Amino acid sequence: MAPSVLQNGGFFLGLLGAAALIAATAMNKWSVKDRQGEIVTSVYTYKGLWQDCETTSSGLTECRPLYGLLGFSGTFQAVRALMIVGVVLGVLGAVTSVFSLTCLTMTSMEDSSKAKMSLTAGIMFIIAGVCGIAGASIYASQIVATFRMSTINNYEGNMMQGGMGGGMGGGMGGIPTYTFGPALFVAWIGGGVLLIGGILKSLAFRGMMKDGTPHYPGVAYKPQAHTKTDSDHHHSAGGKNYV
Template identity: 55%
Template sequence: MAPSVLQNGGFLLAVVGTAALIAATGTSKWSVRDRPGDEEASLYRHKGLWQDCATTFSGFTQCGSLQGSSVLKPLFCIKGAFWAVRALMIIGVLLSVLGAMMSLFSLVLGSLEDSTKARMCLTAGVAIIIAGVCGITGASIYASHILASLKTSTYGGGHEASAQGGTPTYTFGPASFVGLMGGNVLVMAGILKSMAFREIMKAENAR
């Protein structure tokens, strides 16, 4: 396959994956409450990495900052796991942006030597792959805590407690899927950039 096709494909996937990772990191719908209605007359509640929000029946949404272990429950009993998810997503965003920018520069700067372009492709590919792994890991950690919360609710009387105004039960929100998808797309983009590096070096050595 032509190196230009691999480079362009890797760049486009990197842009898509980066956008998905940024959107997932910034949104407040990583988890949503699966039983509507509580003492606050909320239509539904949803949590992100930064905010805990409640939307009323009138359509008004009010959000508060996610600070303190009591706000993180029932999903995260261990506060360090939540901070790990935050850190992984931020690192993923930064590396994906850096990789996408390097990928763009290797495409638009036509005066560069092939060996320099190849090194930029490889560096961008490695950065993008690491970004994708960070996104996948962060989303997976969050998902594992949701699953643990659901299991506790199912086998520990959680639904009854929720119906009586006790600890609410949360399930998967769209942002967790977007983060996971973005991470996988970034890994694919990084693989294409690495393949482009190999093809560029083959073409240069054949001369």
């Protein structure tokens, strides 16, 4: 495949993946309240990396910002850090990728420089994709662990109370459980797209270096032909007698 095709494909995929990571990081629906088993759903609760929000049945939404560093777990802070690093590297990779495109002509830039920039952008895309996938996966693992604990606690509470009344009271007043939000899937998809874009940019680097390798064809040396005039001049100069 031509290096230009790989470069253009990697650029568009990297740009799309970076935009997806930015959108996922800014979204508030990383985890949403599980409505399964609820009779009345007057309040819709969902959480993000920066805000916790509640939406009532009337459509009124209230959000509580999550400021500070000390009030949250290390895992939550790690997810934030991974997403921020992924966004920064994705944006920097997209900017670097623009200047490495072969269709963009710059008189002062050689093909080898563009190839190196293409490789740099590819590495940035790959690291950004890994950060996005890792951040979403860590957050998802926390949701799964919390969901299991909440389910077990609600089940034990229902068993202890017993009866129909106890079961209904325990189910409605138990610990709320949360499930995956759409932001997780956006982060996973964005990270995967960034990985593919980074791989394409890296492959384009190999093709550009191969095509840009200087070749020096062999030039046969031919001695200058001597004319008769040059030969006569040479003999006359050599035949002079010096006193």
